[in-house]
Amino acid sequence: MIHFNRPYMTGKETEYIRQAVVGGKISGNGEFTHRCQEYFEKRYGFRKCLLTTSCTDALEMAAMLTDVGPGDEVIVPSYTFVSSALAFVRQGATIVFADSRADQPNIDEASLESLVTPRTKVIVPVHYAGVACDMDAIMAVAGRHGLLVVEDAAQSIDSFYVSRDGTRRALGSIGHLAAFSFHETKNIISGEGGMLAVNDERFVRRAEIVWEKGTNRAEFFRGEVNKYGWVDVGSSFLPTEVVSAFLWAQIEHLDEIQAERKRLWGEYMDFFSGGVAERCGLKLPCVPGCATNNAHMFYVLFPDLARRSAFIARMREREVLTVFHYLPLHSSAFYVEYAKAHRPSGRAPTDLPNCDRYADTLVRLPLYCGLAPDQGRVIAAARESLS
Numbered sequence: 001m002i003h004f005n006r007p008y009m010t011g012k013e014t015e016y017i018r019q020a021v022v023g024g025k026i027s028g029n030g031e032f033t034h035r036c037q038e039y040f041e042k043r044y045g046f047r048k049c050l051l052t053t054s055c056t057d058a059l060e061m062a063a064m065l066t067d068v069g070p071g072d073e074v075i076v077p078s079y080t081f082v083s084s085a086l087a088f089v090r091q092g093a094t095i096v097f098a099d100s101r102a103d104q105p106n107i108d109e110a111s112l113e114s115l116v117t118p119r120t121k122v123i124v125p126v127h128y129a130g131v132a133c134d135m136d137a138i139m140a141v142a143g144r145h146g147l148l149v150v151e152d153a154a155q156s157i158d159s160f161y162v163s164r165d166g167t168r169r170a171l172g173s174i175g176h177l178a179a180f181s182f183h184e185t186k187n188i189i190s191g192e193g194g195m196l197a198v199n200d201e202r203f204v205r206r207a208e209i210v211w212e213k214g215t216n217r218a219e220f221f222r223g224e225v226n227k228y229g230w231v232d233v234g235s236s237f238l239p240t241e242v243v244s245a246f247l248w249a250q251i252e253h254l255d256e257i258q259a260e261r262k263r264l265w266g267e268y269m270d271f272f273s274g275g276v277a278e279r280c281g282l283k284l285p286c287v288p289g290c291a292t293n294n295a296h297m298f299y300v301l302f303p304d305l306a307r308r309s310a311f312i313a314r315m316r317e318r319e320v321l322t323v324f325h326y327l328p329l330h331s332s333a334f335y336v337e338y339a340k341a342h343r344p345s346g347r348a349p350t351d352l353p354n355c356d357r358y359a360d361t362l363v364r365l366p367l368y369c370g371l372a373p374d375q376g377r378v379i380a381a382a383r384e385s386l387s
Protein backbone atom coordinates (compact mmCIF):
# COMPACT_ATOMS: atom_id res chain seq x y z
CA MET A 1 0.00 0.00 0.00
CA ILE A 2 1.32 3.46 -0.87
CA HIS A 3 0.40 5.80 1.95
CA PHE A 4 -0.78 9.34 1.57
CA ASN A 5 1.96 10.60 3.87
CA ARG A 6 5.06 9.20 5.52
CA PRO A 7 7.10 11.22 8.01
CA TYR A 8 10.56 11.79 6.55
CA MET A 9 13.63 11.53 8.79
CA THR A 10 16.77 13.38 7.79
CA GLY A 11 19.02 11.12 9.87
CA LYS A 12 20.21 13.41 12.67
CA GLU A 13 17.01 13.49 14.73
CA THR A 14 18.02 10.94 17.35
CA GLU A 15 21.55 12.35 17.60
CA TYR A 16 20.25 15.84 18.38
CA ILE A 17 17.70 14.43 20.80
CA ARG A 18 20.57 12.61 22.53
CA GLN A 19 22.50 15.88 22.72
CA ALA A 20 19.49 17.62 24.27
CA VAL A 21 19.10 14.86 26.83
CA VAL A 22 22.75 14.62 27.86
CA GLY A 23 22.98 18.41 27.81
CA GLY A 24 20.91 18.29 30.96
CA LYS A 25 18.25 20.80 29.91
CA ILE A 26 15.22 19.17 28.38
CA SER A 27 12.47 21.63 29.35
CA GLY A 28 11.63 24.39 26.87
CA ASN A 29 13.33 27.61 25.74
CA GLY A 30 16.83 26.10 25.61
CA GLU A 31 19.62 25.92 23.06
CA PHE A 32 17.82 23.97 20.29
CA THR A 33 14.69 26.10 20.66
CA HIS A 34 16.80 29.27 20.29
CA ARG A 35 18.61 27.86 17.27
CA CYS A 36 15.36 27.04 15.47
CA GLN A 37 13.77 30.38 16.30
CA GLU A 38 16.79 32.41 15.18
CA TYR A 39 17.03 30.42 11.98
CA PHE A 40 13.44 31.23 11.00
CA GLU A 41 13.75 34.89 12.07
CA LYS A 42 16.86 35.39 9.92
CA ARG A 43 15.84 33.35 6.91
CA TYR A 44 12.26 34.60 6.57
CA GLY A 45 12.34 38.02 8.23
CA PHE A 46 9.94 37.31 11.06
CA ARG A 47 10.45 39.83 13.85
CA LYS A 48 10.19 37.23 16.60
CA CYS A 49 9.58 33.48 16.56
CA LEU A 50 8.39 31.29 19.41
CA LEU A 51 8.23 27.53 18.97
CA THR A 52 5.03 25.94 20.25
CA THR A 53 3.76 22.42 20.76
CA SER A 54 1.47 22.74 17.71
CA CYS A 55 0.08 25.21 15.20
CA THR A 56 -3.18 25.02 17.12
CA ASP A 57 -1.28 26.32 20.16
CA ALA A 58 0.30 29.10 18.12
CA LEU A 59 -3.17 30.10 16.88
CA GLU A 60 -4.43 30.09 20.47
CA MET A 61 -1.55 32.36 21.47
CA ALA A 62 -2.42 34.65 18.57
CA ALA A 63 -6.06 34.70 19.62
CA MET A 64 -5.07 35.62 23.18
CA LEU A 65 -2.75 38.36 21.92
CA THR A 66 -5.48 39.92 19.79
CA ASP A 67 -7.59 40.19 22.96
CA VAL A 68 -10.79 39.26 21.15
CA GLY A 69 -13.69 38.26 23.35
CA PRO A 70 -17.46 37.77 23.35
CA GLY A 71 -19.17 40.03 20.83
CA ASP A 72 -16.03 40.48 18.71
CA GLU A 73 -16.05 39.03 15.21
CA VAL A 74 -13.28 37.11 13.48
CA ILE A 75 -13.39 36.37 9.73
CA VAL A 76 -12.15 32.87 8.87
CA PRO A 77 -12.50 30.84 5.66
CA SER A 78 -14.85 27.89 6.06
CA TYR A 79 -12.60 25.63 3.97
CA THR A 80 -9.84 25.15 6.54
CA PHE A 81 -8.80 23.05 9.49
CA VAL A 82 -10.83 23.35 12.70
CA SER A 83 -8.01 25.11 14.59
CA SER A 84 -8.14 28.27 12.44
CA ALA A 85 -11.55 29.01 13.98
CA LEU A 86 -11.30 27.04 17.24
CA ALA A 87 -8.53 29.23 18.66
CA PHE A 88 -10.88 32.24 18.50
CA VAL A 89 -13.90 30.28 19.71
CA ARG A 90 -11.94 29.58 22.90
CA GLN A 91 -11.85 33.35 23.44
CA GLY A 92 -15.65 33.43 23.09
CA ALA A 93 -15.49 35.36 19.80
CA THR A 94 -18.05 35.14 17.00
CA ILE A 95 -16.80 33.44 13.85
CA VAL A 96 -17.85 34.88 10.50
CA PHE A 97 -17.13 32.35 7.77
CA ALA A 98 -15.93 33.49 4.36
CA ASP A 99 -16.16 31.56 1.12
CA SER A 100 -13.20 30.39 -0.97
CA ARG A 101 -12.25 31.82 -4.33
CA ALA A 102 -13.79 30.19 -7.38
CA ASP A 103 -10.39 29.22 -8.87
CA GLN A 104 -8.65 27.92 -5.70
CA PRO A 105 -9.52 27.19 -2.07
CA ASN A 106 -8.01 30.36 -0.53
CA ILE A 107 -10.31 32.93 1.07
CA ASP A 108 -12.16 35.12 -1.43
CA GLU A 109 -10.59 38.47 -0.65
CA ALA A 110 -13.26 40.25 -2.70
CA SER A 111 -15.92 39.09 -0.21
CA LEU A 112 -14.16 40.52 2.85
CA GLU A 113 -15.45 44.08 2.68
CA SER A 114 -19.04 42.81 2.83
CA LEU A 115 -18.29 40.70 5.93
CA VAL A 116 -16.69 43.47 7.98
CA THR A 117 -18.93 45.05 10.63
CA PRO A 118 -18.16 47.50 13.46
CA ARG A 119 -17.50 44.40 15.61
CA THR A 120 -14.89 42.82 13.35
CA LYS A 121 -11.45 42.58 14.99
CA VAL A 122 -9.42 39.98 13.10
CA ILE A 123 -9.08 38.37 9.66
CA VAL A 124 -7.49 34.90 9.47
CA PRO A 125 -6.20 34.15 5.95
CA VAL A 126 -5.21 30.50 5.50
CA HIS A 127 -2.64 29.87 2.77
CA TYR A 128 -4.09 26.63 1.45
CA ALA A 129 -1.48 24.18 0.12
CA GLY A 130 1.15 26.80 0.93
CA VAL A 131 -0.16 29.04 -1.86
CA ALA A 132 -0.41 32.66 -0.78
CA CYS A 133 -3.73 34.41 -0.26
CA ASP A 134 -3.99 37.86 -1.84
CA MET A 135 -2.25 39.58 1.06
CA ASP A 136 -2.18 43.06 -0.51
CA ALA A 137 -5.97 43.02 -0.72
CA ILE A 138 -6.38 41.50 2.75
CA MET A 139 -3.96 43.92 4.43
CA ALA A 140 -5.70 46.81 2.68
CA VAL A 141 -9.12 45.79 4.08
CA ALA A 142 -7.52 45.33 7.51
CA GLY A 143 -5.84 48.74 7.29
CA ARG A 144 -9.06 50.50 6.28
CA HIS A 145 -10.97 49.05 9.24
CA GLY A 146 -8.22 48.85 11.87
CA LEU A 147 -8.26 45.03 11.97
CA LEU A 148 -5.52 42.59 12.92
CA VAL A 149 -4.42 39.87 10.51
CA VAL A 150 -3.40 36.43 11.82
CA GLU A 151 -1.99 34.25 9.03
CA ASP A 152 -2.69 30.55 9.38
CA ALA A 153 0.58 29.59 7.73
CA ALA A 154 0.41 25.97 8.91
CA GLN A 155 1.16 24.67 5.39
CA SER A 156 3.29 27.59 4.27
CA ILE A 157 6.87 27.10 5.37
CA ASP A 158 9.30 28.36 2.73
CA SER A 159 6.59 29.89 0.57
CA PHE A 160 6.37 33.51 -0.52
CA TYR A 161 4.05 36.29 -1.55
CA VAL A 162 4.90 38.75 -4.28
CA SER A 163 3.24 42.14 -3.75
CA ARG A 164 1.84 44.34 -6.52
CA ASP A 165 5.00 46.45 -6.14
CA GLY A 166 7.22 43.41 -6.72
CA THR A 167 8.45 42.89 -3.14
CA ARG A 168 8.70 39.25 -2.17
CA ARG A 169 8.00 38.31 1.42
CA ALA A 170 7.78 34.98 3.24
CA LEU A 171 4.31 33.81 4.13
CA GLY A 172 3.88 34.37 7.83
CA SER A 173 5.84 37.63 7.75
CA ILE A 174 3.03 39.83 6.42
CA GLY A 175 0.21 39.67 8.97
CA HIS A 176 0.58 41.01 12.50
CA LEU A 177 0.91 37.40 13.73
CA ALA A 178 1.26 34.03 12.01
CA ALA A 179 1.10 30.37 13.00
CA PHE A 180 3.10 27.48 11.47
CA SER A 181 2.76 23.72 11.93
CA PHE A 182 5.44 21.04 12.16
CA HIS A 183 2.92 18.23 12.44
CA GLU A 184 4.17 15.07 10.74
CA THR A 185 1.96 15.76 7.71
CA LYS A 186 3.70 19.08 6.93
CA ASN A 187 6.89 19.80 4.94
CA ILE A 188 9.25 19.88 7.93
CA ILE A 189 8.15 18.14 11.07
CA SER A 190 8.67 17.42 14.74
CA GLY A 191 5.80 14.96 15.25
CA GLU A 192 3.58 17.55 16.85
CA GLY A 193 4.94 21.06 16.75
CA GLY A 194 4.35 24.62 15.67
CA MET A 195 5.54 28.18 15.80
CA LEU A 196 4.15 31.64 16.36
CA ALA A 197 5.72 34.37 14.23
CA VAL A 198 5.26 37.86 15.66
CA ASN A 199 5.70 40.61 13.11
CA ASP A 200 4.14 43.57 14.91
CA GLU A 201 6.45 45.02 17.56
CA ARG A 202 3.44 45.68 19.84
CA PHE A 203 3.06 41.95 20.49
CA VAL A 204 6.67 40.89 20.95
CA ARG A 205 7.00 41.21 24.74
CA ARG A 206 3.53 39.97 25.54
CA ALA A 207 3.87 36.96 23.23
CA GLU A 208 6.79 35.71 25.28
CA ILE A 209 4.78 36.13 28.48
CA VAL A 210 1.73 34.31 27.10
CA TRP A 211 4.11 31.56 25.96
CA GLU A 212 5.59 31.11 29.47
CA LYS A 213 2.38 30.68 31.52
CA GLY A 214 1.67 34.39 31.92
CA THR A 215 5.03 35.04 33.60
CA ASN A 216 8.03 37.16 32.65
CA ARG A 217 10.29 34.14 33.13
CA ALA A 218 12.04 34.59 29.77
CA GLU A 219 13.12 38.12 30.75
CA PHE A 220 14.37 36.78 34.07
CA PHE A 221 16.54 34.16 32.36
CA ARG A 222 18.03 36.81 30.10
CA GLY A 223 18.91 38.79 33.25
CA GLU A 224 16.59 41.67 32.34
CA VAL A 225 14.63 41.50 35.63
CA ASN A 226 15.80 40.14 38.98
CA LYS A 227 12.68 38.11 39.78
CA TYR A 228 9.79 36.82 37.79
CA GLY A 229 6.11 36.54 38.52
CA TRP A 230 2.59 36.34 37.18
CA VAL A 231 1.99 39.33 34.95
CA ASP A 232 -0.64 38.30 32.35
CA VAL A 233 -2.81 35.51 30.95
CA GLY A 234 -1.01 32.66 29.24
CA SER A 235 -0.46 28.95 29.16
CA SER A 236 2.35 26.46 28.67
CA PHE A 237 2.86 26.74 24.93
CA LEU A 238 6.56 25.95 24.61
CA PRO A 239 7.87 22.57 23.45
CA THR A 240 10.51 20.56 25.28
CA GLU A 241 14.07 20.70 23.94
CA VAL A 242 13.58 17.12 22.75
CA VAL A 243 11.05 18.34 20.18
CA SER A 244 13.18 21.35 19.19
CA ALA A 245 16.20 19.07 18.72
CA PHE A 246 14.15 16.93 16.32
CA LEU A 247 13.03 20.04 14.44
CA TRP A 248 16.61 21.28 14.15
CA ALA A 249 17.57 18.08 12.31
CA GLN A 250 14.76 18.79 9.84
CA ILE A 251 15.69 22.45 9.41
CA GLU A 252 19.23 21.46 8.42
CA HIS A 253 17.73 19.62 5.42
CA LEU A 254 14.99 22.10 4.56
CA ASP A 255 16.38 22.96 1.13
CA GLU A 256 16.75 19.30 0.09
CA ILE A 257 13.28 18.48 1.40
CA GLN A 258 11.81 21.36 -0.56
CA ALA A 259 13.67 20.45 -3.75
CA GLU A 260 12.51 16.83 -3.49
CA ARG A 261 8.87 17.80 -2.84
CA LYS A 262 8.91 20.21 -5.78
CA ARG A 263 10.25 17.47 -8.08
CA LEU A 264 7.42 15.14 -7.01
CA TRP A 265 4.87 17.91 -7.43
CA GLY A 266 6.23 18.65 -10.90
CA GLU A 267 5.91 14.98 -11.93
CA TYR A 268 2.23 15.01 -10.99
CA MET A 269 1.67 18.27 -12.81
CA ASP A 270 3.35 16.93 -15.96
CA PHE A 271 1.18 13.82 -15.89
CA PHE A 272 -2.15 15.58 -15.30
CA SER A 273 -1.53 18.54 -17.59
CA GLY A 274 -0.52 16.25 -20.45
CA GLY A 275 -4.12 15.83 -21.61
CA VAL A 276 -5.46 13.77 -18.70
CA ALA A 277 -7.04 16.69 -16.82
CA GLU A 278 -8.71 17.98 -19.94
CA ARG A 279 -10.06 14.58 -20.96
CA CYS A 280 -11.46 13.84 -17.49
CA GLY A 281 -12.73 17.33 -16.68
CA LEU A 282 -10.28 17.76 -13.81
CA LYS A 283 -9.07 21.11 -12.56
CA LEU A 284 -5.45 21.41 -11.49
CA PRO A 285 -3.95 23.48 -8.68
CA CYS A 286 -3.61 27.14 -9.51
CA VAL A 287 -0.58 29.08 -8.30
CA PRO A 288 -1.30 32.74 -9.08
CA GLY A 289 1.43 35.20 -10.01
CA CYS A 290 1.50 36.62 -6.48
CA ALA A 291 2.34 33.23 -4.98
CA THR A 292 5.09 30.61 -4.98
CA ASN A 293 4.64 26.86 -4.70
CA ASN A 294 6.21 25.17 -1.66
CA ALA A 295 4.91 21.78 -2.83
CA HIS A 296 3.08 21.17 0.41
CA MET A 297 0.29 19.40 -1.44
CA PHE A 298 -0.75 18.15 -4.83
CA TYR A 299 -4.49 18.08 -5.39
CA VAL A 300 -6.90 17.81 -8.29
CA LEU A 301 -10.57 18.83 -8.49
CA PHE A 302 -13.14 16.44 -9.90
CA PRO A 303 -16.33 17.62 -11.62
CA ASP A 304 -18.47 16.17 -8.79
CA LEU A 305 -18.52 14.10 -5.62
CA ALA A 306 -19.47 10.83 -7.34
CA ARG A 307 -16.51 10.92 -9.69
CA ARG A 308 -14.14 11.80 -6.85
CA SER A 309 -15.43 8.95 -4.68
CA ALA A 310 -15.03 6.52 -7.57
CA PHE A 311 -11.44 7.70 -8.10
CA ILE A 312 -10.51 7.28 -4.42
CA ALA A 313 -12.02 3.77 -4.43
CA ARG A 314 -10.23 2.76 -7.64
CA MET A 315 -6.92 4.09 -6.36
CA ARG A 316 -7.39 2.13 -3.15
CA GLU A 317 -8.02 -1.05 -5.18
CA ARG A 318 -4.63 -0.35 -6.73
CA GLU A 319 -3.12 0.06 -3.27
CA VAL A 320 -2.70 3.84 -3.37
CA LEU A 321 -4.25 6.02 -0.68
CA THR A 322 -5.64 9.34 -1.87
CA VAL A 323 -7.65 11.54 0.44
CA PHE A 324 -10.18 14.34 0.35
CA HIS A 325 -9.74 17.27 2.69
CA TYR A 326 -11.79 19.66 4.81
CA LEU A 327 -15.46 19.42 5.62
CA PRO A 328 -17.00 22.91 5.60
CA LEU A 329 -16.71 24.43 9.08
CA HIS A 330 -19.78 26.63 8.64
CA SER A 331 -22.05 23.58 8.50
CA SER A 332 -20.19 21.52 11.13
CA ALA A 333 -22.15 20.16 14.08
CA PHE A 334 -20.20 22.29 16.53
CA TYR A 335 -20.48 25.59 14.67
CA VAL A 336 -24.20 25.28 13.93
CA GLU A 337 -24.79 24.94 17.68
CA TYR A 338 -22.21 27.62 18.63
CA ALA A 339 -23.69 30.13 16.18
CA LYS A 340 -27.04 30.03 17.99
CA ALA A 341 -25.43 31.99 20.84
CA HIS A 342 -22.77 33.74 18.73
CA ARG A 343 -24.57 35.03 15.68
CA PRO A 344 -22.69 37.36 13.32
CA SER A 345 -24.06 40.90 13.59
CA GLY A 346 -23.89 41.60 9.86
CA ARG A 347 -25.29 39.81 6.86
CA ALA A 348 -22.81 36.96 6.71
CA PRO A 349 -23.94 34.49 4.05
CA THR A 350 -24.91 31.03 5.28
CA ASP A 351 -24.34 29.60 1.83
CA LEU A 352 -20.67 29.18 0.83
CA PRO A 353 -20.85 27.41 -2.54
CA ASN A 354 -17.15 27.40 -3.40
CA CYS A 355 -16.23 25.94 0.00
CA ASP A 356 -18.87 23.22 -0.43
CA ARG A 357 -17.55 22.45 -3.89
CA TYR A 358 -13.94 21.98 -2.68
CA ALA A 359 -15.22 19.78 0.13
CA ASP A 360 -16.93 17.55 -2.45
CA THR A 361 -14.45 17.52 -5.31
CA LEU A 362 -10.88 17.98 -4.06
CA VAL A 363 -8.60 14.97 -3.72
CA ARG A 364 -4.97 14.92 -2.58
CA LEU A 365 -2.29 12.54 -3.90
CA PRO A 366 0.57 11.00 -1.92
CA LEU A 367 3.41 13.51 -1.56
CA TYR A 368 6.33 13.00 0.80
CA CYS A 369 10.11 12.76 0.68
CA GLY A 370 10.96 9.18 -0.21
CA LEU A 371 7.98 8.72 -2.54
CA ALA A 372 10.13 9.01 -5.68
CA PRO A 373 10.70 5.24 -6.26
CA ASP A 374 6.93 4.65 -5.94
CA GLN A 375 5.59 7.72 -7.69
CA GLY A 376 5.47 5.89 -11.02
CA ARG A 377 3.07 3.39 -9.43
CA VAL A 378 0.85 6.21 -8.17
CA ILE A 379 0.75 7.78 -11.62
CA ALA A 380 0.08 4.43 -13.30
CA ALA A 381 -2.75 3.78 -10.84
CA ALA A 382 -4.16 7.23 -11.56
CA ARG A 383 -3.99 6.60 -15.31
CA GLU A 384 -5.93 3.33 -14.91
CA SER A 385 -8.39 4.78 -12.41
CA LEU A 386 -9.25 7.62 -14.77
CA SER A 387 -9.57 5.50 -17.93
Ligand SMILES: *Cc1c(COP(=O)(O)O)cnc(C)c1O
Binds near residue numbers: 053056126152181182
Ligand atom coordinates in the same frame (compact mmCIF):
# COMPACT_ATOMS: atom_id res chain seq x y z
C1 LIG B 1 -2.11 21.34 10.05
C2 LIG B 1 -2.94 22.57 10.14
C3 LIG B 1 -3.31 23.16 11.37
C4 LIG B 1 -3.03 22.50 12.68
O1 LIG B 1 -1.70 22.24 12.93
P1 LIG B 1 -1.30 21.43 14.24
O2 LIG B 1 0.18 21.65 14.32
O3 LIG B 1 -1.66 20.01 14.02
O4 LIG B 1 -2.01 22.03 15.40
C5 LIG B 1 -4.00 24.35 11.36
N1 LIG B 1 -4.35 24.96 10.22
C6 LIG B 1 -4.06 24.42 9.02
C7 LIG B 1 -4.46 25.15 7.78
C8 LIG B 1 -3.36 23.21 8.94
O5 LIG B 1 -3.07 22.69 7.74
